Structure formats: structure tokens, C-alpha cells
Amino acid sequence: MSRIVYVNGEYVPEQEAKVSVFDRGFLMADAVYEVTSVLDGKLVDFDGHAKRLQRSMDALDMASPVTMDELLAIHRELITRNDLEEGGVYLQVTRGAPPDRDFAFPDPEQVPSGLVLFTFAKKLAQSAAAEKGIKVISIEDQRWGRRDIKTVQLLYPSMGKMMAKAAGADDAWMVEDGAVTEGTSNNAYIVKGNTIITRALSNDILAGITRAALLRFANEAQMKVEERNFTIDEAKSADEAFISSATTFVHPVVEVDGVQIGTGKPGSVAQRLREIYIEESRKAAV
Incomplete structure (x- = not known):
């Protein structure tokens, strides 16, 4: 057909x-x-x-x-x-x-x-990447300055995906002025202690629709959220890391630039957020 x-x-x-x-x-x-x-x-x-x-x-x-x-x-x-x-x-x-x-x-x-x-x-609710986690590398963010507008100017993010593939990783986190902006097609997060950390909204990143829902669910679940810049070194020393997007929901990040994150396995915060997101999305879908 x-x-x-x-x-x-x-x-x-x-x-x-x-x-x-x-x-x-x-x-x-x-x-x-x-x-x-x-x-x-x-x-x-x-x-x-x-x-x-x-x-x-x-x-x-x-x-x-x-x-x-x-x-x-x-x-x-x-x-x-x-x-x-x-x-x-x-x-x-x-x-x-x-x-x-x-x-x-x-x-x-x-x-x-x-x-x-x-x-x-595409299978969304069940995902091998969600079960085992993904690996990311860091690259310089060379995109234009209005990343908050969701344009089809996706050449550099595509190049970033290929850089990650060449390095044996799954994706790349882009870095500007020492801080992580976002992934090639997703928002980026780390978890330190009981705090979820992700970059605040500005012209530097896309206001992810999944991001907004996840932060709302995290607050409702009484998880602490801090919207601020974080560095690759902070990510390497974090307890957990993860990404979010419309077609990944939540995927745990288990390695950054070859350094294991936490236990090297998907963390409990990312797993719980993914469960909540899928459950609530099924209820609210139209």
C-alpha cells in the first residue's frame, strides 16, 4: 500500500x-x-x-x-x-x-x-535505546543565532549526527561558550543528586514541546528542576543524563565523550519520567 x-x-x-x-x-x-x-x-x-x-x-x-x-x-x-x-x-x-x-x-x-x-x-513506546541508553559526544555549536525558531536549516545538526556516528556514538551535544546548548535533535539534561538540570529557554535552544511536558510532570512528581547552563564536565560527573524529543520521549544518556555517566546504565529519574510521559500522553492524545 x-x-x-x-x-x-x-x-x-x-x-x-x-x-x-x-x-x-x-x-x-x-x-x-x-x-x-x-x-x-x-x-x-x-x-x-x-x-x-x-x-x-x-x-x-x-x-x-x-x-x-x-x-x-x-x-x-x-x-x-x-x-x-x-x-x-x-x-x-x-x-x-x-x-x-x-x-x-x-x-x-x-x-x-x-x-x-x-x-x-515508528515504535515509540518500546525502544531499545531507552532500555540501554545512548552515547553522546560533544561538538562546537556552529548554528545560526535563532535556534528558537524551528526552521528546516538542519545541515549542521545533520553533520553533528554524522560526527557522532564516526565516533561510535549515537548523538552529539552541542557546546557554546563552554555550556551545552542541546542535542542535534533533542533537548539535553543532567541529574545531580535529586535535581534535574537543563538549559533555560532563550534564542539559543528550541523550546521543546516534550521538554515542557516533562518539566511539568517532574514538578508534579515533586522532583526538583533547575533551569541553568551546564558544562560537559558537569555532565561527566552527573548521576544521570538524558535527552528528550517528540520521537524519543526520554532516552537516557550513559556516556559522554567516552566517560561513563553514573552507573553506565539508564538512571531511575530518566526511566520514571519516560514512564510518566508515555502514560500521560496516552491519556491526553487527541
Whole structure:
């Protein structure tokens, strides 16, 4: 069965999906995106993703091609058409396809924003990485300064993934001015004593939707949370470390730059947060 995707108002088999060569997402990475997880055929944290999408578009003065209610309906239709039980929905909004390439933004009244969505199947609730933990390396953060906007400018994070792979690791934590910013596609945390430590929100990192939920659940579970910068040396001496994202939920980090973290096995805080997140997400999914 061919996967059905959504392209600018049409549901089509993926083999027939086409966008213009002049689309600014293709030519200039002039696009934003979101990935919403699916559990039991329902969307996890959709409202948070929709609000962040709107914030990203507003920050770039990009017109929304549909209303958020229409966007929710498109997500649900794709889940139904592709019989998706577990995985995710990727969406991308571009500034559209003007008649020719130009650095100046096209008039949104003349060039409508582009919209593409597709589903992907992936096991989320059960994960080998969650059971055994992952290894990360540290790399210099060389991205642009507005990481709080979820754009498709993902070349350096992709390079970071490949640096990690070449080093025999699973991911990379990016470091700027001596402090960890985030992973290549996730937020980063360490645990010292009974305190969860993660970088505070700013233009330096993406405001993770999963991050927000985890910190809320941690507070409700009376876990201490401290939002501040931390260094790689602090991570190496931490009791635990972990990452979070929409498609990993929580993955424990058991090694940083070749140094074992804690016992070298997934820690109790990360494991408990993952359990709570999955349980609460199933209840609240739409």
C-alpha cells in the first residue's frame, strides 16, 4: 500500500507528490516544520506543536496556509488514510513558490505559503535505546543565532549526527561558550543528586514541546528542576543524563565523550519520567 501524503491541498500517493523547483523551502531553507508523535492512532501534544508552529511562522513573518483547526483535520485524515497506530506526522510550511529565485520575500497575497505533511511509522513506546541508553559526544555549536525558531536549516545538526556516528556514538551535544546548548535533535539534561538540570529557554535552544511536558510532570512528581547552563564536565560527573524529543520521549544518556555517566546504565529519574510521559500522553492524545 502506497503512503498517502498531503501536498498543498491534495492527498496523493507519495510517488505522485510534487513541489515546485522554485519553492523557497527547497532553494533557501525558508521553511519551518513540526513533528507530532502518534500513539494508539492519536496525536500527542498537538496543541503545543500547533502553537510553536504559529510562533515560528510569526517570527519569520510567514503566512499560515491553513487554520490550526484545518491543520488538525489534515493530521487526522493522514493518520486514518495511512492506518497509522504509532509513529508521527511531519509537517512543513514554506514561504511558497514565486515565479523565480529572489532573496526578497514574495508578496504573500500573490504567492501562498506551501504546506506538506506525511506520516511515518515508528515504535515509540518500546525502544531499545531507552532500555540501554545512548552515547553522546560533544561538538562546537556552529548554528545560526535563532535556534528558537524551528526552521528546516538542519545541515549542521545533520553533520553533528554524522560526527557522532564516526565516533561510535549515537548523538552529539552541542557546546557554546563552554555550556551545552542541546542535542542535534533533542533537548539535553543532567541529574545531580535529586535535581534535574537543563538549559533555560532563550534564542539559543528550541523550546521543546516534550521538554515542557516533562518539566511539568517532574514538578508534579515533586522532583526538583533547575533551569541553568551546564558544562560537559558537569555532565561527566552527573548521576544521570538524558535527552528528550517528540520521537524519543526520554532516552537516557550513559556516556559522554567516552566517560561513563553514573552507573553506565539508564538512571531511575530518566526511566520514571519516560514512564510518566508515555502514560500521560496516552491519556491526553487527541
